[in-house]
Amino acid sequence: MSDERDFLDSYDPAAYTPVAVTVDVVALTIRHSRLHVLLVERGAHPFAGWWALPGGFVQQESLDAAARRELAEETGLRSGEGLLDRVHLEQLRSYGDPGRDPRMRVVSVAYLAFAPSLPDPQSGGDASGARWVPVDEVGELAFDHAAILADGLDRARAKLEYTPLATAFVGDEFTIGELRAVYAAVWGEELHAGNFHRKVLSVPGFVESTGETSTRGGERGGPKPRLYRAGDARLLHPALLRPTREDGVR
Amino acid sequence: MSDERDFLDSYDPAAYTPVAVTVDVVALTIRHSRLHVLLVERGAHPFAGWWALPGGFVQQESLDAAARRELAEETGLRSGEGLLDRVHLEQLRSYGDPGRDPRMRVVSVAYLAFAPSLPDPQSGGDASGARWVPVDEVGELAFDHAAILADGLDRARAKLEYTPLATAFVGDEFTIGELRAVYAAVWGEELHAGNFHRKVLSVPGFVESTGETSTRGGERGGPKPRLYRAGDARLLHPALLRPTREDGVR
DNA sequence: TCGAGTTCTACTCAGCATGAGAATGACGAG
């Protein structure tokens, strides 16, 4: 946009087609040590009966606000209750190929959300057919949502490397082991416990100690781990790099 | 988008407002060792006489195609001539706050372009008031374009760290010194020549030797440097990290 | 033609970060 000239050019009736703008959300959480994504079942054409990412049309609000609204509607969570406010939400990218929606030209701004473990989305009224699905059990999705999900997973995996956003998947207070489980679930591989522990504590601002200790050891034994809170860093420096990422990402 | 239910919801006349979708391009290049951005002078309201990022309405084409078309129009370059095809183009992010354009609701998908040194944009017909401006001499811009430019610069600076995209700023064959000048221009600081040299040659797939040598030494002396081409890596591993980025990016 | 200043390339060396493995001790379940 920007230029009135272009603005007028686009009024050429042959070139101008109505466009709709929507947001779609790739909402990720971790349940039972597995990465899950929030999906909704479509009730109407096109793709009736298919699973899709939650989303909807942008109203008179910012794009960020639209994404948060959709997330709230589909999870049944309400803002102000605390849980929804702890969800990290960031823009992923936009998708606008002609024909990606058979009804009309639709440009979708996709968002990526990291949520702590949330209840099943049954309570809310609008969240009829919403469900958390393990990402490795997601089948075909409506529209180009499979590609959007893939992009979201790529972004999520990359962001864990150089940001402290793994803390967005756990509660307010957490143990190093819980944090390591987040990395394991998102990256799909175990990390060396000792090295992870050293790294997390050595990166400035990643976590800060609460001084407290968990009231109980792990399910299967082990000492009572110490508790930490998210620190004030927004970037990890040095980054916490993925191990097996074969060097030849050519 | 995605849900017919939402689709119908949005037809609520109170909630529905027409939306326009545009692309804006943050096109960067390096001239005389300084980072430049392509700007156009607006001729009409709003912001008549202001400088702005090149951009325009999306037509019946993909978002990527729209961005490349706008770039071609404003630079006066034509596809197929070679130069335009060497430009790296990627989506930056989308901007859609209500009120960012006083005329109507406009959602803009911003793109980031890395171009080798290009001629001044005079030739093309549409590129009336287009100009390459050193990024540190850019004043106020129309709309929210200053914020878009800032985001683009952030992204560009970050991408040089972990991708070989610095090669998109130089010619097909280049010297390590030219590549180092790209980093210096984008990051705004000099790099240790010896360490840079060692690093570039040690990262697999960053550059490959042509076996040739430049026909001439530098302007101010020095031996004839060897020539290289871009390698086949898409990510640098390990990354080439910025030096002075103060550790406390909190 | 010569000398000064520049640049490319290669080395050295110390310090930091990492991967791997192991040791210690606390704790839960049966």
Add this chain to the structure above:
DNA sequence: CTCGTCATTCTCATGCTGAGTAGAACTCGA
């Protein structure tokens, strides 16, 4: 009480980085 699990700390070898140095090649102006 015993066994297996897990948190936390260490050690050690290796790799990468920043900084400094050095030799040789080359341009330009005197």
